[in-house]
Amino acid sequence: AQTVTQSQPEMSVQEAETVTLSCTYDTSESDYYLFWYKQPPSRQMILVIRQEAYKQQNATENRFSVNFQKAAKSFSLKISDSQLGDAAMYFCAYDDMRFGAGTRLTVKP
């Protein structure tokens, strides 16, 4: 079965700085999708970014980008120009089946 590991339970970043959240996964499949979801204190989960495994180009959504290393089974999220509103739990997900334990991001003003 696929597994998803987020090795950083908590991270902290200064406002306007850049932070990278790590995610590794294990699978024997060649075609799959990876996702980062954000869960603010309101508890509402929302999609941040999606990566298709067959695409070599890293996905980007405004200030959010990923570093997808298929051979290493690594999928990190980079948040540039961090804002106070970025403070949340971030979950890495493999398809719709497996989620990591989450990383709590704190943004310091």
Place this chain on the structure above:
Amino acid sequence: NAGVTQTPKFQVLKTGQSMTLQCAQDMNHNSMYWYRQDPGMGLRLIYYSASEGTTDKGEVPNGYNVSRLNKREFSLRLESAAPSQTSVYFCASSEYGGASGELFFGEGSRLTVL
């Protein structure tokens, strides 16, 4: 602009009681899901329904049953609640299902079993 609606938002049960969590989506999505979220464990899939009329077990199905009532509604039932089922439950839907679709989540239901 409702999206995915879950009821109730909060519930306290005694061990052995039963209850049903209701979920409805208004986006005409094909696939629906139930997850539970526990501290330090992320979200774990309980059951999912890839399309109307089908349901499948996820990672942690024991102690739960589901019903895909129609395309819009997907309910989760606890027949005999146990303290281990204390958790926050999320319903989600996806247009395409399977691996590629973005999940749209409800606001969650916090269940406490005493």
